[in-house]
Amino acid sequence: xxxxxxxxxxxxxxxxxxxxxxxxxxxxxxxxxxxxxxxxxxxxxxxxxxxxxxxxxxxxxxxxxxxxxxxxxxxxxxxxxxxxxxxxxxxxxxxxxxxxxxxxxxxxxxxxxxxxxxxxxxxxxxxxxxxxxxxxxxxxxxxxxxxxxxxxxxxxxxxxxxxxxxxxxxxxxxxxxxxxxxxxxxxxxxxxxxxxx
Numbered sequence: 367x368x369x370x371x372x373x374x375x376x377x378x379x380x381x382x383x384x385x386x387x388x389x390x391x392x393x394x395x396x397x398x399x400x401x402x403x404x405x406x407x408x409x410x411x412x413x414x415x416x417x418x419x420x421x422x423x424x425x426x427x428x429x430x431x432x433x434x435x436x437x438x439x440x441x442x443x444x445x446x447x448x449x450x451x452x453x454x455x456x457x458x459x460x461x462x463x464x465x466x467x468x469x470x471x472x473x474x475x476x477x478x479x480x481x482x483x484x485x486x487x488x489x490x491x492x493x494x495x496x497x498x499x500x501x502x503x504x505x506x507x508x509x510x511x512x513x514x515x516x517x518x519x520x521x522x523x524x525x526x527x528x529x530x531x532x533x534x535x536x537x538x539x540x541x542x543x544x545x546x547x548x549x550x551x552x553x554x555x556x557x558x559x560x561x562x563x
Contacts, residue, residue: 396421398453399487405524406489416524423489425454430495431475432463438479440486447486455483456491456529462498464512465505484525492516493529500536502546509546510553517557528554 396419398406403415406423415421426446431438438457446452457479464472476492483490494509496502502509513528520526530550534543 400525401487423454425452427456428458430460435475440482443482443486454489458493458495460495465508491527493532495532496534501538502531513553517554521557
């Protein structure tokens with residue numbers, strides 16, 4: 367199987383392209399790289415780098431990290447970065463798999479993915495992916511521990527972006543998500559003094 371076929375196989379279902387820009391004039395928007403643009407932040411509906419330049423991030427998402435761990439490898443990340451010119455990889459840590467599975471294995475794969483992204487000058491979105499558990503509050507204690515650990519570990523790494531809750535469903539409401547976010551966001555900010563209000 368060729369490298370291209372391997373990429374298509376894993377990303378056929380789960381490829382997401384991100385574009386964080388609202389301006390119609392895209393000529394002044396920079397395709398961000400951590401080595402040049404550093405930490406990113408949002409102003410209104412636009413994304414900016416640490417120098418105040420409007421930037422864009424675009425890339426792909428993995429499926430569940432433990433479902434296809436063979437695709438979390440340096441060659442794939444290099445190809446996505448150099449040949450596809452993507453500057454973001456999203457690592458989908460399915461919360462149910464993390465809570466009810468082998469946490470150490472999940473963390474090992476996640477950390478490898480973060481390292482490969484750093485080595486290939488990409489931003490990396492650490493995604494706490496809700497699905498089977500429907501409501502992020504169901505595993506709140508585990509989410510607090512996970513984000514405390516990740517935020518501490520990557521506090522000074524500009525590549526890392528946290529996605530605190532992806533794909534809540536079922537009877538989950540916006541109030542549930544807000545309640546969860548109001549707990550998780552301070553956990554992350556506590557490890558990043560520059561993010562404190």
